[in-house]
Amino acid sequence: MQEHAAISSSAYKNQVFVYNLFVDIKIRQVQKTDLNGCYYVEGSCYTNEGASKERIAKRIEIYPEGFLVAELDGKIIGIINGTATNAEDITNEELKDMVDFDKKGKNIVIFSVAVLPAYQGKGIAKLLLNKFIDNLRKLQKEKIILICKENYLSLYEKFGFKLIGESKSNHGGFRWFEMILYLNKTSARI
Numbered sequence: 130m131q132e133h134a135a136i137s138s139s140a141y142k143n144q145v146f147v148y149n150l151f152v153d154i155k156i157r158q159v160q161k162t163d164l165n166g167c168y169y170v171e172g173s174c175y176t177n178e179g180a181s182k183e184r185i186a187k188r189i190e191i192y193p194e195g196f197l198v199a200e201l202d203g204k205i206i207g208i209i210n211g212t213a214t215n216a217e218d219i220t221n222e223e224l225k226d227m228v229d230f231d232k233k234g235k236n237i238v239i240f241s242v243a244v245l246p247a248y249q250g251k252g253i254a255k256l257l258l259n260k261f262i263d264n265l266r267k268l269q270k271e272k273i274i275l276i277c278k279e280n281y282l283s284l285y286e287k288f289g290f291k292l293i294g295e296s297k298s299n300h301g302g303f304r305w306f307e308m309i310l311y312l313n314k315t316s317a318r319i
């Protein structure tokens with residue numbers, strides 16, 4: 130089923146939206162042809178902690194099931210991606226290069242959730258995260274793990290993630306916090 134985000138120009142007069150009517154945003158699995166669009170989103174949303182184009186290409190190639198895009202009028206405006214693994218230590222930088230990838234792995238490690246600045250604050254990350262979580266429940270994954278900056282803790286809490294604590298990662302020179310979401314009742318610890 131296609132996901133929808135309702136955006137009307139009247140609510141966002143000073144933004145890039147020029148639509149008079151409601152428009153559809155498609156949340157779909159990534160395709161190889163999305164590489165440039167995904168890299169553009171990544172580069173627009175992160176500084177030195179963002180992934181290189183090569184890393185993004187590798188993620189698309191190896192695990193497209195763990196990579197969703199938000200598309201508006203043929204343009205990629207948001208992304209979410211990660212890896213499947215049985216590894217528990219998500220501070221291992223090599224995970225970002227899909228080392229330890231196992232399609233049947235019980236854990237999903239999120240690498241990136243990003244929405245182009247002009248489209249932020251309109252519920253697009255919410256669409257991406259909800260679809261991502263829903264897909265992984267269907268794949269019977271046990272848990273989703275991520276590290277995020279302190280200012281995003283409350284965002285992920287809204288999706289049921291629990292704070293584990295401060296991460297030992299200093300990726301990109303930042304302070305990171307580890308969060309976890311258990312996907313089914315038998316593995317839930319909350």
Ligand SMILES: CC(C)(COP(=O)(O)OP(=O)(O)OC[C@H]1O[C@@H](n2cnc3c(N)ncnc32)[C@H](O)[C@@H]1OP(=O)(O)O)[C@@H](O)C(=O)NCCC(=O)NCCS
Nearest residue numbers: 174242243244249250251252253254255277278280283284
């Ligand atoms: C984080 C990011 C993806 C959010 O995208 P977005 O499309 O603006 O988010 P949404 O509009 O879907 O918001 C979803 C929910 O999170 C909340 N939220 C959004 N940004 C938030 C923030 N910075 N801090 C706390 N909560 C936030 C919203 O209020 C909303 O909650 P609600 O449904 O109760 O209103 C976007 O700000 C971004 O690309 N940031 C740069 C990249 C980055 O740092 N990503 C996080 C990596 S850990």
